[in-house]
Amino acid sequence: MNAVAPAARLPRLETTGRVAFRRVLVSEWTKLRSVRSTKWSLAAGFLLTIAFPIIFAFATTSHWGTMSPQDRAGRHPLEIALAGVNIAQLAIAVLGVLLISAEYSTGSIRSTFTAVPTRLPVLWAKLIDYAVVSFLLVLPAVLISFFATQAILDRHHILQISFTAPGVTRSVVGGALYVMLVGIFALGLGAIVRNTAGGIATFAGIFFVLPPLMNVLPLSWNNAISQYLPLEAGSQLFTLHHGAHTLRPLTGGLVLAAYCATAIVIAAVLLVRRDV
């Protein structure tokens, strides 16, 4: 481990470049792939997104004979296929927060902003890199889990649904899109809060604590408001049937995207203004 005696003269650098957005994109990609825990988390998220629905499908087939008609009616093939989205969103959200908060906790943000002192390109690059990675990771995972669960259910000739049936393709791709948007939102929260625990807690509060709290409101208020919360609105992207108090898939997706945009805009303003 001992360092060898180094030379004392600095060799000249022949080429000189300037900071460009495409270069920041490449830099952030290097940073994303070069932390071991990030790679493991992504791999685990990918596998769980597939494994969870498969287990769900096996459990359904093994209990099908003893299930009541109501229970059978409650099982929907698409819900089984996309059961992994809930897991994927957790993994992607936590990583989204970490992607920025870890820069602050380790101090590497000072190096980052010394290389790119205008700062905002770093945020956009992280955003694009992470959105692409999370979408390209979750899309194959939900496609695999759709066809795998259908194959398992098919052996018992139950709960069959065609990939080309109305709304099915949209729901499967929508599941990946939803996870990607959750990742963007979490990244924005990470940049606002700049602290891992705080960022994850804020995310959990908005996504998982706020919705049940709505039950204290009068029913009419609850019905009117709840559909616009990020989890409920975004979930419509991968839900086949929509009720009276839920948004359409496109509207729901746009509402979640609006939350993302809000978080990112706040993050951008703070990023430029705050000391590092």
Place this chain on the structure above:
Amino acid sequence: MIEARNLTKDYGDKRAVDGLSFTVQPGIVTGFLGPNGSGKSTTMRLILGLDAPTGGDVTVNGRHYRDHAAPLHEVGALLEARSVHTGRSAYNHLLGLAQTHGIPKRRVLELIDLVGLHEVARKRTGQFSLGMGQRLGIAQALLGDPKTVMLDEPVNGLDPEGIHWVRNLLRGLAAEGRTVFVSSHLMSEMSLTADHLIVIGRGKLIADTSVEDFVARASQKVVLVRSPELERLELELAGPGISFVPAAGGALEVHGLTAEQVGDAAARAGIALHELSPHQASLEEAFMNLTRDELEFAAEMEEVVA
């Protein structure tokens, strides 16, 4: 070239940097000296635009740092606090920074060899010793072949061989015409490395001078006297701004008067002097003399001189 004009930074109620104005010239090593907590690191963060000044202004090579199109070619900085992701290898850390400017991979490898981290370049930096972390920081600072090099406490944690290497490196960089700005809380280190000194205390400028002038100015009014009638001499010399410190062997250090003034006063009073010598202060003593009035420093000085 670094130019600070009336640079001021408040953190809440505390003023960390207080109206600093100085210019760091190219071609020499400029030492940035002050006790821990005197505002050196804050000043460096202000120079890099990591923190925004409360007042005043600072430019590097003629522009605000953030206005440079290729900042890594302008300024290479080693910051005191760790600024590396502990889960990333030294190679990938440097590569990520290099890529923002299109600096090729071979430059990253070249710098890793230069600082002697070849064997550990693929290890996560969280496993690095303080010395290895400093070497990585120096590699980072030099990555873009910068016109201005700014290092915060670069010899911290380095072994004697490493310290020697850093000194030679800094002198070499200055000889090539670069601006070299190095902070330290250790006087002895600065006296070996720096040509010029910018000294601060409690965020304020105390001195901006060459190393020789700094010592000369601080020592010109310290005189060592030996006499059989020291007590009477003290009474003759006493006055505002003048103080006495007992020295080894029954001698007396007179602060605030020149040798001429002491000699004349002794002659007038008919006091015999056995020794009268202007005292050549070391850099440490010069620093202490200049900051003597700053009571807050008293305790910190011990650490500086150590």
